[in-house]
Amino acid sequence: MISTSGFFWKAKAGRIFELGFFSDDFSGNYYIGIWFKADKNKVVWVGNREIPISDSSGILQIRSGNLVFMDRRQVPWLLNSENVATAINTTATLLDSGNFVLKEEYTGTVLWQSFDNPTDTYLPGMKLGWSALNTNQPSFHLFVSWVSPQSPTRGLFTLTMDRINFTKIQVWRGDKVRMDIGFWDGHNLRFIFDNSTSGNDYNFSHHSTADEAYFNFSGNKNYDIVWFVMASTGKLDQYFMVDGKISSVSHALCENSTGRCLTSLPSMCEDGESFSQVKGSLPSMFNIGAINTGPSGCETLCESNCSCTAFASLQNDKECQLYYGSKQDLLKTIVKGPGIIYIRGTAATNGGKKWKLGLALTVSLATLLVLIPFSLCCYLRWRKGHKEDSVTEGIINLDQESLFQRATNVSPVQQNAVRGASNIELGRQKDQDLPLFSISTIQTATNYFAESNKLGEGGFGPVYKGKLLVEGQEIAVKRLSKISRQGSGEFKNEVSVICKLQHRNLVRLLGCCIEAEESILIYEYMPNKSLDFFIFDSTKRLLLDWGKRVNIVEGIAQGLLYLHKYSRLRIIHRDLKSSNILLDSDMNPKISDFGMARIFGDNDTRGKTNRVVGTFGYMSPEYAMDGLFSEKSDVFSFGVIVLEIITGKKNIAFFEADHSLNLLGKAWTLWKEGNGMELMDSTLRASCSSSEVMRYIQMGLLCVQERSIDRPNMSDVVSLLSNQSFALPFPKEPAFLCQQISTDADSSSSRQRRYSQNDLTISQVHGR
Missing domain, CATH: 2.90.10.10 (Bulb-type lectin domain)
Incomplete structure (x- = not known):
């Protein structure tokens, strides 16, 4: 043992x-x-x-x-x-x-x-390629790099044999770029980095029969052992051991004819991936992480994480310091000393004066840009008099970039955007046009944002119930708070995204108000509030029998499928959770809150961000840890919601007696043991069959699997939900199986930052 x-x-x-x-x-x-x-x-x-x-x-x-x-x-x-x-x-x-x-x-x-x-290391006697080709279970051996010198999880680079031409060895990069790095000439394997002597360090063999096709190798008598490592940097490292002592040489994978190198990844960081040197030491008052590694490992760690602003190696070159704060703050507070700090991008060596001068010029220019449109706007308002008291004050065309300027300050757009109320009918606006409401209309509708009309509060700010006097239509008014964790960016994003979407399972945006210091969104009113208002309440959940819960699951799936595949814009929601599923008078679900959504092009499959936004318990592992988001990120969130609907328990608040498992971990354990029915909300026993419940549990587990590639897409989910006769595949272990966070928001945030490589903006769940 x-x-x-x-x-x-x-x-x-x-x-x-x-x-x-x-x-x-x-x-x-x-x-x-x-x-x-x-x-x-x-x-x-x-x-x-x-x-x-x-x-x-x-x-x-x-x-x-x-x-x-x-x-x-x-x-x-x-x-x-x-x-x-x-x-x-x-x-x-x-x-x-x-x-x-x-x-x-x-x-x-x-x-x-x-x-x-194998993992990343190619030892003598190992096979690279196919074996058991003529059996029902042929196996293919390849070598996948570590994600970093410190973490053995799967990285970007793969050493493999060409699956078609068995005489070639290739390296694949994570973005599907590949390079031939070796070929069999009939007698020897020739690497692109071979020189007159390196080929004598090893003896490769090539085997190709009807049953197998692979390379293997042995060392020569000059060394105890020779081996290769597919490095996390994209280089092929060769190691030698003589009398217990290890040495190595690192081979860059570059095509001599073109000069193209496989390690030349396109920069995903705003400030690039190169570092400039500044004398001094990192300040201790900022967010600095210390790791035991050498200088080269330190650079690799910082280079691979766009949130890392700078790094430094201590004098013994064994400990690495990583800095994640603002570059401007760092340049102003560098501690003088003999050390060297490596700062991402170009560092302003005489930081103070140039930085302050640039700031002064920027502020002055920004002030002028704000005052001129503001003065013009005031003049136009004075001329219009009381015309703005109508229910709908105009239309914003979302194709104009000026809308986004207006989200944070007064802009000349209002000169062209404000038209007569007779040009539109509320709720039937033109394509890409959005009704613009005056603040006086919204104040009247909400009784001046009376506390009695307050429905709840989220990361954006408070939400109020209102009623338009002229139309008599009930509305939900979402008001950006001055102290909101979100801001103008999320406001602009939500307007630009949701205005172009029309689906019965998406909440409808009726208009907005951008006046003075107010940024307000006006939605159709949902009388039954949000999903979490029901399923996490021991009394109200009685109103949701199995049929209603299935309808809610299917409605959410249809809404997500529309966002991912059938809408004019491909949308990744990025903050899907139970509190963002609103329920109409018939308990039909509608997805809301698109402030954190991202638009994807037709050819985009995955995006990356340095600012992770979302809610604990609903974020996929690749997004929470590495800032990578895709349609599969929303699929993960959907899976969590499905399990919450079945159990009536929150994933982020579920605790075993010993605090070891969260809801996903408990669901996985019980499902493996064949005791999945123990998960079911006890109020459902009279309205469902065990086979249906087990199928939905299995669907939820399929959606929360650790690797995004293992999760189904929403097309598959909708198909499997609508065809009960189709057998579901067996899920693998879910992500975040263990309970690692506190339910306290502050401690959760600090704990999560220890595991993520990105800046985090975490939404808390509040009543709506």
């Missing part, structure tokens, strides 16, 4: 390798790994890179013939899940080659081996 307390297995002969648990200092997770006895930092294999252990209580043991690992929750995971043992009597051995082998004790049959499940 191996545990994280310090015990590990060693190869019986030369004891070159060790097997045990190691920790990722960056995230605190624990992994099963194999490393060199001479250097424990040289990890050559990771057994659970997709299922890390969150604490130091990990155990690896043989149970019922299988290699099983678990943590303090005692949930067993099979290391050899690809080939489960049928015999009870098995043995596991770590060989001098670095191969960890599980065998039947009496027959010696190999049931599983780590060489068939």
Whole structure:
């Protein structure tokens, strides 16, 4: 048995390798790994890179013939899940080659081996390519880089054999760019970086039959061992060991004919990915993270995270300091000293004076740009007199960029935008046109924003119920608060996005008010408030029987499918949650709150942001941790909502007795055990069948899987929901299985920042 307390297995002969648990200092997770006895930092294999252990209580043991690992929750995971043992009597051995082998004790049959499940390290004897081609389960061996030198999760670069031309070796980048880096000439493998001597360090072989096609290699007698690593930087690193001492050379993957290098990723950061040097030390008063790594690892960590503004290595070059604050603040507060700070982009070395001069000019120019339109606007208002007291004051055309200027200050747009109320009919505006209301109309409708008319408050600000005097129509008035965590950007975004959307499962925007210091959105009124108002209340949830809950799930799915596929604009919502699902008088769901939504082009599949916005418990892992969002981010949020609807419990507030599992973790555990019905809200027992409930639980779990590629898209979800005869695939473990955050907003925010590489804006859930 191996545990994280310090015990590990060693190869019986030369004891070159060790097997045990190691920790990722960056995230605190624990992994099963194999490393060199001479250097424990040289990890050559990771057994659970997709299922890390969150604490130091990990155990690896043989149970019922299988290699099983678990943590303090005692949930067993099979290391050899690809080939489960049928015999009870098995043995596991770590060989001098670095191969960890599980065998039947009496027959010696190999049931599983780590060489068939490589990570980033290509050891002598390993295969690169196909095996068992003529069987029902052919396997393909490739090598995927770590995401960073400190984190063994899957990175951007993959070393692989060409799946069509078996004589080529390629490296693929995460954006599907690939490069041929080696080819078999009939006698030897030729790398693009080979020189007169490097090819003598290893001996490659090429095997191609009807059953298999692969490369493998061996070293020469000058070295104890030679091996390759697909590095997180996109380079192919070659290592040598002589008398227990390890040396290496790093090969850049560049085409000599074109000069194109695979590591030349397009910059995803606003300030680029290069760093300038400034003498001094990082200030201690800002957000600085210290990590044990060398200078090169420090640069790699900061370079790969756009939120990292600067880095520095301490004098011993073993500890890395990462700075995540404002570049301007940093330049003003650098501590004088002999050290060197590396600042992303171009640093203003004489920061103070130039920065202040630039600020003064900017403020002056901004003031002029505001005062001139404001004066003109006031003059126009004076001429119009009391004409603005009509119910609908005009139309804003969303194709004009001037609308967005008007969201934060008074703009000349009003000269052209304000037309007579007779030009439109409320609720039947022209395509891309939005009615503009006066502040006096909104004040009258809400009784001057009376507290008795207040429906609730979110990240944007308070929401009031109102009634238009002329039309008699009830409305919901969303007023941007001066102290809102959101701002003009979210306001502009919501106007530009939702005005162009028309679907029965999306809330309808009736107009807006941009006057004086007010930024207000006017929506159709939803008499039944929001979904969370019902499902998380022990009394009100009685009003939602199984039929109504199924209707709500299907309505949300239809609304999301429209956003992702059928609307004129492809929309990623990014803040889908129960409180953003409004219910009309018939309990039909309508998706609301598009302030954080993003518009995608037809060819876009994924976006990245340095400012993560959203709500704990609903954010997908790739978005919360890396700022990556896509349609699958919304699918994850949808899955959480489905499980909340079935259980009547909040994911972010659900606690096991020992605080170990959240709602997703509990659902996963019970579903695996065949006890999924224990999740169901007890008020539903008389209105549903167990098969339907289990199907919806399984659908929810499919949507919250760890990897976005494993989740269905909304087309698949809608199809599976409408065709009950279709069998659902089996889900994999959900993300964020353990409860790692507090329900307290402040502690949640600070805790989450420890795990995310991005700036976070977190929405809290309030009553509507």
